[in-house]
Structure formats: C-alpha cells, structure tokens
Amino acid sequence: MSLSNMKLKVTVWRQAGPNAQGAFKDYDLDNISPEMSFLEMLDTLNEQLNDRGEEPIAFDHDCREGICGSCGVMIDGVPHGPERGTATCQLHMRKFQSGAHIKIEPFRASSFPINKDLSVDRSAFDRIIESGGYISAPTGTAPDANLIPIPKGVADVSMDAAQCIGCGACVAACPNGAAQLFTSAKIQHLNLMPQGQAERWDRTINMVDTMENFFGSCTNHGECEAACPKEISIDFIALMNRDFVKAQLKQRRLAGQVFP
Amino acid sequence: MTLESNIPEGAIADKWDNHKFNVKLVNPANKRKFTIIVVGTGLAGASAAASLAELGYDVKIVSFHDSPRRAHSIAAQGGINAAKNYKNDGDSVHRLFYDTVKGGDFRAREANVHRLAQVSVNIIDQCAAQGVPFAREYGGMLDNRSFGGAQVSRTFYARGQTGQQLLLGAYQAMMRVVGLGMAELYNRTEVLEVVVKDGVACGVVCRNLVSGEVFSLAGHAVVMATGGYGNAFYLSTNAMQSNVTAAWRAHKQGAYFANPCYTQIHPTCIPASDDFQSKLTLMSESLRNDGRIWVPKEANDTRPAAQIPEEDRDYYLERRYPAFGNLVPRDIASRAAKREVDNGRGVGPQKNGVFLDFGAAIDRLGEDVIRDRYDNLFEMYDRITDENPYKMPMRIYPAVHYTMGGLWVDYNLMSNLPGLYVLGEANFSDHGANRLGASALMQGLADGYFVLPYTIGDYLAPMLGKPVVTAADPAFKAAETKVGDLTKKMLSIKGKRSVDDIHRELGKVLWDNCGMGRTEATLTKAISEIPAIREEFWTNVKVLGSNESMNQSLERAGRVADFLEFGELMCRDALHRKESCGGHFREEYQTEDGEALRDDENFAYVGAWEWEGVGNDPTLHKEQLTFENVHLATRSYK
C-alpha cells in the first residue's frame, strides 16, 4: 500500500552535547512516502541509523499537531521549512520533490544554546513570561466571568496574539536573534484585555527589559512574521513599542512624584 | 487493605461544603514549612502548583518538557464545560452532575462528580480573570456551544485552541510564582521513582534529561499530575511523549491502579495512512454538530464520495439513533464506525474510515458560516491528507484518545499511599467508564485550582513540627541506585530491535485485543502474548548512546518498559470485568441491538489493582459504588 517512492539526501547538524563541536553529516534515504510528515521522515532516518549502530538524531517534538511548540528546525535555512504558517511537525514530504537535497539545522540563536543535534534550550522564553507575562489573579479571587464584558473584536485580536506557540521560529528567523514577535504577542494578548490593565505598564517594562537581557534587538526586518507557524502579525510589535514608550513616561512621572 | 473513599457525610449537594469546613487547616505562617512536589505541568499540575504556592507552600515543580507550557493539555481543541447556565437553557450544577454520572455509565463516584460540577463555575471565573481569551458574543459576554452530545450549551471555548489557552493561563500563573521565588521549576526532568518510606510517600527520584544526572527531591507530599496512558496503544491522539511511567512506578511502590481497562476511543480522528504513522490526529468533536456521518450502502463501493448518490448512502447514526443522530456519545459513535468498517463499508485508500460530510451544512448555511466555525480544523485536515473538506467529505475513524482509568484516589485525591496525591487524567476519579466531551479540562483545573488546595492541608496539618525524611535518607539512596541500574541495564542489552519497533508490536496487540471491542478470547490471547514481547524487549532492544547526555531512545525505552507491564494489567482488568460499560465493550455482553450491557449487580464497583510483581497475578480490591441521586438506568440515545 505504501507509496515509499521518494529518494532524498539530507544534511543534518550533529552535535553530541551542549559543549561539543558540531558538524554536518549527509544521509541518503530512499523509502520516503509523500504522505509522511517531516518528523516521520526523521523517525524513518533514525530507525535506519539505529539499525546500523549510529546514534539517532535528537530533535524536539511532542504534539505533532502544530500546537505545543516543541518542534522546530531550520529546513534549508528557513525555520519550519517552506510551507507558510506551518510548524515542522505539520509539514509533509509531498511539499518536496523526490531527489531533493535538504539541509536540516537547529534553530540558531545565541540565546538558544544547543542541547544536542537539533534540540535547543529555549528557556529564555520562560524567563520573559515569569517577569510579567501574566495577570496576577491568585486562585479564588475572581469575580463572575461575565462581570467584565469584553467586546468581541477585542477578544478576537487578543486571541490572535495569544495563539503564539512559543516555538522560537521568530528568533531563529531574525538576523539579530531578536524576540520581539514572541514578547509582543504575549504582552499584547494581556494588555488588550480589560483584566490586563492594572499591570499593563509594569508588565511591558519588565518583559521588554528581560527580553533585552537575553535577545538581540529588532531592526524591523519582518522575517519573524514570515516564519511564524501561527502567522502572528508584526503589528503587535508596533503596539508593544507604543506601550513601552507610554510605560516609560508613566514611570518617569511616578518617579517625579516620589523623588521631587 | 480496605479502600476508604472518605466521602463526607450529608446530602450530595452539601458534602463538599461540609468537608471544606471540617478539614484541618495549616496556619498561613506555617505553610512555607511544608514542601510539596508537583510532578507534571498540564492543566492539573500547573493549576495546582500555582495555587499551592499562592497559599504559601514551598513548591517544587517537575516536568519532562523543555517548557512547562508544552504539556499535552495544550492540544485540547474543543472546550471546557461549566454549569454556568449563561444560555438560560436549563443547565445547573445538578444537571451537569447528572449528565456526567450517566455519561460515565454509572461507574464513577457520585460525590466526586457532584463536587466537579459545583466547582466548574469557579473555573471559568478564574480563567477569565487570568485573561484567557474565551470566545465572546457581540455584546461582550462569553459564548457557549453544545458539545459532545450535551442537550444544553455549557461548553466554553477559545477558537479551536481551548486547551492551549487554558494551559497558558495556568502556566502563566505558575511562572508568576516561580518568578517571585515562591516555587522552583525543574524542566526537562523526568521522575523515575516515587520514594516511599514506612508506607508514606516522601519524595521522588528524577533524571535530568540533558545531562543524565540522577537526583532526589524530598517533600511532605508528592502530587502527581502526569496525564493518561493512551500511548500504551502506540498510536493514539496523545502527544508523543505522554506515558504511564510516573504512575506505574508509583503503582509498583504500592499505589493501586484503578479501572485501567476504561479507555476512550474518540470517533473523529484522521485514519492512519501507513506503517510509518507516528500518531493520530484528532478532528474536534464539534465537527459532528454540522457534519453528517455516512458510508456507502454497498460494501466495496469504490466510487468517489461525490459520485455516490443519496440513495446509495447510509447515514447509519441518524438511522440507528434518530433522537441523537450524529451527536451520540463517543463510545457509541466509535463502535458504530468500527462496525461499518468491519463490514467492508469503510472508505479511503485503506478502507479504514467513514465519511464526515459537510455538504448539506454548506448548502444550508453557506461556506462562510462553516469557514467561520471550523476553518482551522479544515485547514489542518487538508494539510495532513491533501484533501479539501469544503469540496469532499472528511474521512474519519476512531482512535485511542483518553484514559478514564488511573491511580486510585479517595475523595481528597490522595492515593492509598499517604502523601501521594494524583490529579487530572492520571487519576481514575470522575468520569466512570466514559468521559463526556469537554470534561477533562474541567476536571484537571477543578483538581488543581479548587480541590487539592483544600484537601492537602488536612494531611499536612498534623505533620507540623514532626521530623521529615530527607533526600539523604537510605530510602532515597536505594531508589537512586535502582534508577541508575535500570538505565545501565537498558543500555547494555545492545540487541537488534529499536524501542519504537517493540512499542509498535505491543500497541498492535493491545488495539486488536483490548481496543474498541474485547472478548474473553482476545484478552486471554493478549495476556499470553504480552510477556513474550516484554521478554523480547529485555533481551533484544537496542538503545544506543549513553546516560550522560540527552538520549531520547533511552527515555522512550524506560517508558515502553513500563507500558509492557501496564498493558498486561489493562487486559487483566478488561478480562475480569464481565460486563460492558462505557468505553469497555465486551462483545459477549451486549443487548440485541448491539448496545453495551452493564451488570450492576456484580460490577458496580471500582476495580483497584495491587501490584504483586512482574508476571504475577495482581490483587483486586473493590470499592463499591452506590447511586443514591442518579438512579441506575440503561443509557439510551435512540
């Protein structure tokens, strides 16, 4: 039944550990079905490597439905590969020609150190969230959910931002390794909501500061939006920048009041 | 040992309130003296960790994911139930309670289910306050939909990404307390042993998945929120890394495993395309609100769907269940699809699916309306199958999706091992033999936000000032050695077969013999075959690499080793339960028209199994279930 009729050459980044020297290695595959997902192609390669006594390639993945944000590699230099709005796990081999030569690398960014092969450490994103990416509403404090109506349009835009899966493709795509798209999506998801107003200005300052500690700076290339598997708009970066300026002004005014 | 469910006294509607008043409290200033280890950061674990730290407990959080936000809960699509009655359509706490007990085919504990329905309303409030962007009506109020066959609209949702948004809410609340130094987080860390001393759970042994380092965490209580075991079947809709290891290793330390045979098969998944298939993808149940399910009337009809005229189609659910039609509960829809495929009326290249057709809905409502409701699902389907559901019907088939069984817990969510609490899909508690759609998210968050924070104090309060077992205790050292030895053993076999290959073999045995339909013969067969696969694993598995670096084959090997023991228990449980109920369909026990035939006289109990060693018969303990508020009746969806 199987349509295993594609032949491929893949060039894969192999690196034994966080501090080891890495290198590219070539592999030939001749039993790839167009129905396979990209990760199933890697599974198939790993089975072959295991059979011949070579350690399988480490790569992150979990849901394989484009929602957990675990997967993500550079495919021919593009985060998540050639299909727009698609995470690596949802990319299928039918998007490639038989005979293709595909180069596979980990997401490259100084703030994402390599764990092994194609797996990177993206915990800097967790640091950004813990610095302010929440609404402080300890369990039990909430009023009835319908007490605060939210216009549908606002809820929808907030949801557009909240869809971010935290995969890091935006950082990998950016020539500067900046994390503006990720950070702005999270800030704006919360800043747009009525519930998010109380902490709006502190959240913006704290998250932007933390982001700048870890990541490069944004020079408006827009590569991030093109790479985002959820097609999150760079308009959120503009909104974040606006909020950041306002927040700084407010901070200054407050400082003025405290230290006249 | 007798199983004490510790259900509080009083009328069903008062039990929880009475209990909250009667439990012992830990003084706010003393809470920081208690260390609680939370394993897992799905909805259940993240909500528990955040809430416990907010109360002031010293919390340590462990997850094998690279970020807590990636837990399998993130993948839930459809929604979360709550008895808010915002639609004014007759919903109430009592109705949600009633529906859940009945939907669970009378195999759940009434008191737990009632509590779940009660706190469901608080969950929505909590999540809205955290900024979860739920779907809204034009007036700004929360929107609801009817889901999974419910007669009222009580399901809250955030597009097709409800699990993601709820998990991000809980994750953010949790990261807030981590950032404030109120909790400590261990990412990419797998719990491989639960440490029990003098019968009491006092910590866990972990392995750092990047460095391979093995270390212990000691605490006053261990909270396990490690998800379900659906991946025992190899192919399921669960995330690839979901597994039974933490629960199973607790079981081997004495925790009872309840109702492992209750597995839920979801009717609307994309059929497998070939052997390389690594997992199955769910198409949200909400699609059944507008899609019509059919197969060709004649077996082996290979015409494309569009060329099969109406009179040659069999809308078998509408025909057999006129009242509920395409919205019958999951177990019924799944078995009906299996029956059609088994009768040769399956569709698609492998004849392993049935059609889910939106043609009539598009004609009636217009493509725009359908696009508005389901576009992200249609797109996902198209991406996976290369077929456009606006133009041709989807092909769907049932797949393993959720596990109702899990570690046994009492009303306080504590297992029979004092100090070990189990939350979310990992416990057995609230769904009986079948879970209703949109109720798992509700249960996970109920357990974590609103149940455990009350009940755990009752256990901890008397421990104040008493000596605690530390990680330097010999019990911890012994457990660490055991973990290290197991790793060495797996690396030293150096056989011929990969971990996945052996897992696939186990999965096939389970699916064929303990899947949608089970019989004494198939189960006996599986029980005789599984030990051989286990033997094959321990003599012929090939795990390359070392312990001292990231080693994903090694991680999977440990999990598959546990599935190989667990799978046998699942079959034994299914064999002993000589009745059909919910997701457990024993073909010998069915009504004339093919519906599940329960045996309330003999089987209205929770079957909780005690470990007796590999290959030995486990011991069954029974917790009798009584139904005082929802009267035992045969489910009918005709």
Ligand SMILES: Cc1cc2nc3c(=O)[nH]c(=O)nc-3n(C[C@H](O)[C@H](O)[C@H](O)COP(=O)(O)OP(=O)(O)OC[C@H]3O[C@@H](n4cnc5c(N)ncnc54)[C@H](O)[C@@H]3O)c2cc1C
């Ligand atoms: C595709 C899909 C769609 C679904 N849709 C819905 C829906 O619409 N509505 C609904 O109500 N339910 C739905 N469900 C069910 C629901 O998503 C799950 O039952 C629920 O999310 C489980 O949550 P949990 O917190 O119990 O566990 P999980 O979310 O599975 O989390 C488990 C956690 O435990 C950790 N863990 C596990 N083992 C270890 C270990 N040994 N060491 C360290 N950490 C460990 C993991 O890292 C993870 O953080 C769906 C399920 C699937 C598969």
Ligand code: FES
């Ligand atoms: S594996 Fe989850 S997004 Fe790709």
